[in-house]
Amino acid sequence: MSESNGVLVRVENVEKNFQRGSEKVHVLSGLNLEVPDGTFLALMGPSGSGKSTLLNLIGGLDRPTTGSVEVGGDRIDKLSGRQLAAWRARHIGFIFQFYNLLPVLTAERNVELPLLLTHLSKSERRKHVETALDVVGLSHRTRHYPRQLSGGEQQRVGIARAIVTDPTLLLCDEPTGDLDRKSGDDILELLQALNRDHGKTIVMVTHDPHASARASHTVYLDKGQLSLEPPE
Amino acid sequence: MKFLSLVWSNLKRKKTRTALTLLSVFVAFVLFGLLCAIKEAFTAGVTMAGADRLISRHKVSLIMTLPVTYGPRMEAIDGVDLATHWTWFNGIYQDEPKNFFGSFPVEPISFLEMYPEYTLPEDQLKAWLNTRTGAVVGTTLVERFQWKIGDRIPLKSPIWPREGDEAWEFDIVGIYGTTENRGDPSGFFFRYDYFDEGRVNGKGEVGWYMVRVADPDRADEIAAAIDAEFANSPYETKTEPEGAFAQGFVQQMGNIGAMLVAILSAVFFTILLVAGNTMAQSVRERTEELGVLKAMGFSNGLVLSLVLAESCVIALLGGLAGLGVAWAITAGGSPVPDMLPVFFLPKPYLVIGVGLALGLGLIAGIFPAIQAMRLQVADALRRNA
Ligand SMILES: Nc1ncnc2c1ncn2[C@@H]1O[C@H](COP(=O)(O)OP(=O)(O)O)[C@@H](O)[C@H]1O
Numbered sequence: 001m002s003e004s005n006g007v008l009v010r011v012e013n014v015e016k017n018f019q020r021g022s023e024k025v026h027v028l029s030g031l032n033l034e035v036p037d038g039t040f041l042a043l044m045g046p047s048g049s050g051k052s053t054l055l056n057l058i059g060g061l062d063r064p065t066t067g068s069v070e071v072g073g074d075r076i077d078k079l080s081g082r083q084l085a086a087w088r089a090r091h092i093g094f095i096f097q098f099y100n101l102l103p104v105l106t107a108e109r110n111v112e113l114p115l116l117l118t119h120l121s122k123s124e125r126r127k128h129v130e131t132a133l134d135v136v137g138l139s140h141r142t143r144h145y146p147r148q149l150s151g152g153e154q155q156r157v158g159i160a161r162a163i164v165t166d167p168t169l170l171l172c173d174e175p176t177g178d179l180d181r182k183s184g185d186d187i188l189e190l191l192q193a194l195n196r197d198h199g200k201t202i203v204m205v206t207h208d209p210h211a212s213a214r215a216s217h218t219v220y221l222d223k224g225q226l227s228l229e230p231p232e
Numbered sequence: 233m234k235f236l237s238l239v240w241s242n243l244k245r246k247k248t249r250t251a252l253t254l255l256s257v258f259v260a261f262v263l264f265g266l267l268c269a270i271k272e273a274f275t276a277g278v279t280m281a282g283a284d285r286l287i288s289r290h291k292v293s294l295i296m297t298l299p300v301t302y303g304p305r306m307e308a309i310d311g312v313d314l315a316t317h318w319t320w321f322n323g324i325y326q327d328e329p330k331n332f333f334g335s336f337p338v339e340p341i342s343f344l345e346m347y348p349e350y351t352l353p354e355d356q357l358k359a360w361l362n363t364r365t366g367a368v369v370g371t372t373l374v375e376r377f378q379w380k381i382g383d384r385i386p387l388k389s390p391i392w393p394r395e396g397d398e399a400w401e402f403d404i405v406g407i408y409g410t411t412e413n414r415g416d417p418s419g420f421f422f423r424y425d426y427f428d429e430g431r432v433n434g435k436g437e438v439g440w441y442m443v444r445v446a447d448p449d450r451a452d453e454i455a456a457a458i459d460a461e462f463a464n465s466p467y468e469t470k471t472e473p474e475g476a477f478a479q480g481f482v483q484q485m486g487n488i489g490a491m492l493v494a495i496l497s498a499v500f501f502t503i504l505l506v507a508g509n510t511m512a513q514s515v516r517e518r519t520e521e522l523g524v525l526k527a528m529g530f531s532n533g534l535v536l537s538l539v540l541a542e543s544c545v546i547a548l549l550g551g552l553a554g555l556g557v558a559w560a561i562t563a564g565g566s567p568v569p570d571m572l573p574v575f576f577l578p579k580p581y582l583v584i585g586v587g588l589a590l591g592l593g594l595i596a597g598i599f600p601a602i603q604a605m606r607l608q609v610a611d612a613l614r615r616n617a
């Protein structure tokens with residue numbers, strides 16, 4: 001991934017509409033965003049304002065109706081579905097509100113999942129998994145199933161899974177939305193450390209001011225547009 | 233290979249459901265194996281039939297007899313190698329109609345020459361030729377009644393009373409075997425000369441002839457020549473290839489084959505619904521998980537393969553276990569040797585069975601797999617938002 005002028009994510013004139021029955025829903029209208037490399041960006045806004053939609057566009061899970069999305073110099077809105085899948089595997093780590101771990105797999109096998117798409121050998125995969133679980137502070141619970149872990153611990157597994165392939169960009173959709181204050185704070189601290197010590201660029205959707213306070217920058221999404229000021 | 237353990241873990245998600253699906257696939261394939269063995273047993277006569285053998289019987293009915301003098305006349309016809317005769321004796325053992333088995337007076341030398349699949353040790357053949365009352369008996373029949381060489385067996389025949397109104401008495405002088413699952417190992421054969429001399433009526437008559445031709449390609453032509461030879465006599469013949477005769481016999485039995493195919497089709501259709509429903513449910517429950525895999529970079533094709541692999545693993549596990557058990561059951565021999573003397577599961581059916589299992593897995597999995605493949609990540613993940 002080659003960065004252009006230190007900007008990792010560049011969203012230009014993006015419009016995103018959804019068709020809901022006969023009705024057209026305009027979610028993003030002419031939106032622009034630049035995320036410099038190494039940023040920890042918080043994306044705030046009222047429920048239904050399109051935060052997840054924007055995050056999906058940046059992560060290559062969806063394509064804009066019009067406009068361009070460039071990540072690390074790649075015009076990802078131009079990639080085919082198959083190319084996008086391969087691109088995501090290499091460059092993006094997703095972290096979800098409800099952790100979205102596979103209940104049938106242990107923590108370590110959940111973390112291993114993205115590595116199955118690489119050419120790494122079994123022992124190499126194990127080493128990467130150990131490292132990732134170590135970074136999130138879960139080395140002692142590797143053989144546990146998700147249901148045997150607390151919410152905070154499950155989210156740590158989710159983060160380990162997101163960073164195990166060493167992606168440049170972490171995309172988090174309300175990562176603390178389902179956690180109590182204490183666990184939420186721990187997760188935010190972990191994200192900060194990943195940003196600060198491991199150089200990960202992070203875009204985090206949240207509507208918790210407490211969470212956004214941990215980020216280096218905050219932008220607000222309202223009525224399809226971004227602003228640096230919270231909406232009235 | 234690394235994905236196989238993922239497939240395996242998914243199967244363990246709902247253990248009861250997976251076990252029940254496995255069980256129904258298993259039962260279906262046990263049934264498949266057993267029905268194939270039964271079908272094979274019924275059609276054994278057809279596949280056993282030699283291509284070079286004709287059967288020649290009375291034109292009007294199989295139960296009407298032909299003169300014993302026809303044998304040499306048939307052998308004199310161009311292209312005929314050998315002729316030997318059979319007669320339906322219907323021997324009853326110990327006055328008990330349940331003790332039924334096929335019993336026939338035959339001419340030992342030409343009979344054994346006609347049927348190389350019947351094997352009789354040299355010394356036992358000698359004993360048969362030296363003993364007027366001698367009989368040779370198949371292995372399963374010997375087992376059934378615990379007979380041994382030297383035993384004297386009295387039989388009564390409702391068709392062929394013996395002079396003096398006595399039971400026919402036979403001395404077992406030999407036990408014949410059959411090779412390569414051909415031939416009926418439950419027969420009772422004795423000498424025609426002893427029979428002909430002792431019977432009250434019908435002297436000089438036999439039931440039907442088996443005729444061997446030198447060149448199977450000319451079989452039809454020779455059959456016609458035989459029938460022409462005896463046309464316009466009181467005993468006209470109808471001659472046809474042994475296979476056609478056996479086939480006709482099987483058709484009379486109610487077209488067993490078609491019936492079994494119908495049963496199996498119903499069974500497999502049901503199993504297809506069961507397995508298909510299992511897979512559909514399992515994919516539906518996992519929408520978010522599949523979405524997460526795709527977000528991680530699992531391609532649509534890979535997701536399709538994972539679902540198909542799951543379905544195929546269930547079908548193959550259940551199928552192979554079922555076929556294995558069916559094979560083990562049939563390897564134990566026929567449960568009803570007097571009704572179905574030939575009872576085994578031929579290898580081609582095992583291959584077909586494995587193919588069926590694979591097909592079942594693919595068809596049951598294909599729609600859920602396509603559904604999983606088409607899943608849009610954003611939609612799949614929005615479900616819980
Ligand atoms: N696939 C979709 N089809 C139809 N409408 C959608 C779809 N995805 C999102 N929307 C709509 O777009 C708007 C923004 O959704 P979302 O990005 O999830 O908001 P947020 O994450 O800010 O709460 C909502 O009104 C939502 O109903």
Ligand SMILES: [Mg+2]
Pocket residue numbers: 051052053173617
């Ligand atoms: Mg959202």
